[in-house]
Amino acid sequence: GAGVSQSPSNKVTEKGKDVELRCDPISGHTALYWYRQRLGQGLEFLIYFQGNSAPDKSGLPSDRFSAERTGESVSTLTIQRTQQEDSAVYLCASSLFRTSGSSYNEQFFGPGTRLTVL
């Protein structure tokens, strides 16, 4: 079946503009994650959604960052008033959420959105 998809694949914006990044998880996956990867660095957790539970927003770096998810489907990550330091690849992952079984909570990643803030 289809994997995790993200759009756009590349986004170039000017400092101060707002951007929206989109993630379509694998159908049936109730958990969804957003991560940021700056050039040459590791992945940073941003936010986690699980079903109808309150999202874990503890990784969002500032109040300029927000994310929404409609039910168990599409998620959007919004960055307001972008800064040059926001330039990075933004990765989305989804997983099934179970409490037993051999492969529960295995994360599957999308190809990412490369954001460049000029």
Add this chain to the structure above:
Amino acid sequence: KQEVTQIPAALSVPEGENLVLNCSFTDSAIYNLQWFRQDPGKGLTSLLLIQSSQREQTSGRLNASLDKSSGRSTLYIAASQPGDSATYLCAVPTSGTYKYIFGTGTRLKVLA
């Protein structure tokens, strides 16, 4: 606070060698541990997932082990090939949450 370390940071080996990549973590109260590979400019591909109740998982030439008590996991790659060249990442959740912390990776180059 969960911290994840991967050693070595980079590794270059001739084709055919068996090799071991290491991942250590500070908080052993984890649900699972996942190994990924990342090719340049690409997303992450899941390789193996080990649940906290398991000691190892195998997929083809890959074998991952988990020792929760010592906070360690190893990824064993048998008979390495140039196509294995990539960055290998491990990830574990912070205690009691699904907030995953990633190591900085091991950059592997397999020479033909």
